[in-house]
Amino acid sequence: MDLRQQFELAMTRRALFSRASTGLGLAALNALGMGQASAASGDKSANGGLPGLPHFAAKAKRVIFLHQSGGPAQQDLFDYKPQLEKHRGIDLPASIRMGQRITGMTSGQATFPVAPSLFKFSQHGQSGTWMSELLPWTSKIVDDITIVKSVNTDAINHDPAITFIQTGSQQPGRPSLGSWVSYGLGSENQSLPSFVVLVSQSSAINIDQPLFSRLWSAGFLPSNYQGVSFRSSGDPVLFLSDAPGIDRETRRRMLDSLKAINGAHSAEFGDPEIETRISQYEMAYRMQTSVPELMDMSKESAATLDMYGPDARKPGTYASHCLLARRLVERGVRFVQLYKRGWDQHNDLPRDLRRQCEAVDQPSAALVMDLKQRGLLDDTLVVWGGEFGRTVYSQGRLTDTNYGRDHHPRNFAMWFAGGGVKRGVSVGETDDFSYNITQDPVHIHDIQATIMHCLGVNHKKLTYRFQGRDFRLTDVHGNVVEKMLA
Secondary structure, eight states: HHHHHHHHHOOOEEEEHHOOSSSSSHHHHHHHHHHHHHHHHSSOTBBOOTOOOOSSSOSOOOOEEETTOOOEEEHHOOOGGGGGGGTTTBBBBBBHHHHHHOOTTTTTOOOOOBOOOOOEEEEETTTTEEETTHHHHHHHHHGGGGEEEEEESSOSHHHHHHHHHHSSSSTTTTOOOHHHHHHHHHOOOSSSSSSEEEEOOOOOOSSOOOOEEEEEEOOTOOGSSOOEEEEEEEEESOOOOOTTTOHHHHHHHHHHHHHHHHHHHHHHOOOHHHHHHHHHHHHHHHHHHHHHHOOOOSSHHHHHHHOOOOGGTTTTHHHHHHHHHHHHTTTTTTTEEEEEEOOOSSSHHHHHHHHHHHHHHHHHHHHHHHHHHHTTTGGGGEEEEEEEEEEEEESSOOOOOOOOOEEOOEEEEEEEETTTSSEEEOOOOOOOSSSSEOOOOOEEEHHHHHHHHHTTTTTTOOOETTTTTETTTTTTTOOOGGGGBB
């Protein structure tokens, strides 16, 4: 038999099963696809979520995650340690470090001199919370937020750490937090994606850590649950505008024809990704109307723009993205992931941290105030924080006016506002060096479990079968942080 005859007689596995309309072939196909296909394309709730979700009454309907990429220095912002001054320049005691691992960037240092913060702290609000002078605007909303000072992570370098906080695993390939939320709860708006990503322009002098699109990937979930990244110039989403010479009526006819072709393939092969493709084409068509209206800031009042700060009128800035995040959740978008790079201050921290806070502080606080005055804060959860913290000891030379800080996964600070969390409280304590947790440790998986809880989701029950195993965001870990909950 020659190669041509072999090719003509060959039948792919998919073709064999699709043509076996009765008998063993179809039974085998159903058995193989039952786990993933039923979860991906089975019965859905009215808003496209899974039946039975939320598992219990939700306090939050939506999430805005303000991720500060690079690792903000907790002892310069939230974790006030006045006693550090008497240890200035002294090598970090071995009893504090306890042999804990450090990065390759400081492992060669002969000493690890303690670097007290150069910034002043004062108490704010009825809660009397200590806040850095670098955060005057956040200080104004301190009675509306919960500060967690005892967050900890397993990763010590950026890529695994940010992958961990965004997906629940240090290894790439898992679905992101926003994808899990969209998969489980669906969308409240059929003309915008349920999961939107905004990457803000840099305000740092030093080179920023890169961000990869896999951070908002759907992983092994159906691809329509991945985040849609909005651009800051041109079309917010690529190919949103009609091509030259193509009007809306022509585009509608093209999509109808394409839908018929894809529908025929879906009926033949039963591949849920084909249905995903059909739905995404339709979403793109609806977005041609919804996105331009969303991006038009002309109807925002001058008072609102001023509240977010001078950069609010500049597309692509953190301030404009905070305002856009409010507009997105206002229109029913389920999850908004906003990234702000520039917090990786291994050197020149006093200079760069000040610049970073000037860009972030006012817009972050304005977002909370804006949501509150519009009646949206009660059912919107706002999350602020990075992937890890910074060391109390200086990376490189310590002087009276300058220092840097290395990565520190042992403890760092995040804050939360809105749906489901308490207001005006702090959770967790650290030692006098802001190096080890002494009370109420909160792991990354605990943060993820708590976010899910605020959305009415039991993190242990939202699973997806992949490669013979039921996966979930928190893997086999995670406890809801009851002290955070209202």
